[in-house]
Amino acid sequence: MxxxxxxxxxxxxxxxxxxxxxxxxxxxxxxxxxxxxxxxxxxxxxxxxxxxxxxxxxxxxxxxxxxxxxxxxxxxxxxxxxxxxxxxxxxxxxxxxxxxxxxxxxxxxxxxxxxxxxxxxxxxxxxxxxxxxxxxxxxxxxxxxxxxxxxxxxxxxxxxxxxxxxxxxxxxxxxxxxxxxxxxxxxxxxxxxxxxxxxxxxxxxxxxxxxxxxxxxxxxxxxxxxxxxxxxxxxxxxxxxxxxxxxxxxxxxHEIAVYEHLYQVRAYFINQLKQKEIPLLPLCSKNSCPSIVGCISNEIQGDYLLLEYNRFNIAISTGSACALGQQEIPRAVLPLLDNEEDGKRYIRFSFSHLTTFEEIDTIIMVSAKIFQRLEEARLAYG
The missing domain is CATH 3.40.640.10 (Type I PLP-dependent aspartate aminotransferase-like (Major domain))
Known part of the structure; x- marks a missing residue:
């Protein structure tokens, strides 16, 4: 997991x-x-x-x-x-x-x-x-x-x-x-x-x-x-x-160099998303905490993606755990969106000093599989 x-x-x-x-x-x-x-x-x-x-x-x-x-x-x-x-x-x-x-x-x-x-x-x-x-x-x-x-x-x-x-x-x-x-x-x-x-x-x-x-x-x-x-x-x-x-x-x-590791993990994750052409758009800016990377998918609902990652034993989120069960788009996400509909396709990856680069590689590999399978299903059913 x-x-x-x-x-x-x-x-x-x-x-x-x-x-x-x-x-x-x-x-x-x-x-x-x-x-x-x-x-x-x-x-x-x-x-x-x-x-x-x-x-x-x-x-x-x-x-x-x-x-x-x-x-x-x-x-x-x-x-x-x-x-x-x-x-x-x-x-x-x-x-x-x-x-x-x-x-x-x-x-x-x-x-x-x-x-x-x-x-x-x-x-x-x-x-x-x-x-x-x-x-x-x-x-x-x-x-x-x-x-x-x-x-x-x-x-x-x-x-x-x-x-x-x-x-x-x-x-x-x-x-x-x-x-x-x-x-x-x-x-x-x-x-x-x-x-x-x-x-x-x-x-x-x-x-x-x-x-x-x-x-x-x-x-x-x-x-x-x-x-x-x-x-x-x-x-x-x-x-x-x-x-x-x-x-x-x-x-x-407070004794661990947490921030530097988080910064490197986030940079590697975003770079791999781009290199592997994963259809997830990171919404984080330079002036943000590197432990959190919010992403918008191309056309897949966030809650569906959460379940897909979970099938591959990867735990992510669609927002605050304090708001689970509420169908509203997170208030904090709204300013970052071009339109409110994009918020339904929002997912959040959050990392720690325990997160490894090998785990990021696995996440990227699984992401490619998920979106490839979804694309094949879309083509098959029109």
Missing amino acids: IYCDYAATTPMLDEAMDIYSEINRSYFGNASSLHDFGTKANDYLRHARELIAHCFRAKSENIIFTNGGTEGNILAINTLLRSIPTKDKPHVISTMMEHSSIYYHLLSLEKENQIDVTFLEGNKEGHITIEQVIHAIKPSTKLVTIQYVNGETGVKQPIEEISALLSKKNILFHSDFVQSFGKIHTDVTQLPIDAITVSSHKIYGPKSVGAIYFRNPHVLVHHPIETNHEFGLRPGTVDVAAICAFAVSAKRI
Whole structure:
């Protein structure tokens, strides 16, 4: 089986699996308890927080643990909005390409009359320009949330420029780093980003755990449910074992030259598509994360191609796993298309440091077989 759906989820590292089992077996105490079991669990929790903070080159107090990217995005947005010192209804700027957890949460808040929201549309390369952000800002704008790397297309947004602009205007900025964390090393302490969301299972850790980096945690208003967990910002007993496994995987993946390998794999894959004349058109640009290559086929539906690759034991995707079962064309893909109909023929290959050039060769060989067979069927049946 060749796995090319790493943007959806990743296998756990052996080191992460080992620490997960060890803590669940021997250090299972509640980290908030005062007895020795709790104290030992809290020691592990504190060390894990330091490891995650080190990945951000930040302090441990800047890190809040969550149950993943979706909750992290919602919690970060709610916390920042709650911490804005104003009684007026805030205006929020986001994009049409955001993860569904952000897009639909903002729509829900607007429907409840808690915020006004403006969704920016991407240009033909899926990018948001700094001019768009400037034009959208109103006197009531208090928060902007724009992801760094899109999980369906790999497109990177200019967060350096955006964060610098918003900092000058005293507008809070949140960014979803779920797809970039562990792939693109960014020193966030050099960027005025107020909150960043990351997820464990995208970087070879367990599912249902993630984190938020808050730049200024001391100015945040606590969660309305009174709690002593996670500095008062998130209620609920933390899963120490999962958090430690997350920290181990984050430390390990930040030690590997992931980006360079991904860049080479993507370049080789695209070059082979062209050389072998495979009727798949890559939609990625130079300013995109190399782990994701979205393609449009000549005339074959994306879901049909997914099943064809699966018959040859190759796992790909037609978009975000969070949107499976929805017949809509992914919002992030639409700006890249000449017409909406093309979106039905979209498929996504997503790679990792585990992807080999031999696997790429197999994918190209299988692709040639699939399209040759489909062409023969088309000619036979007219």
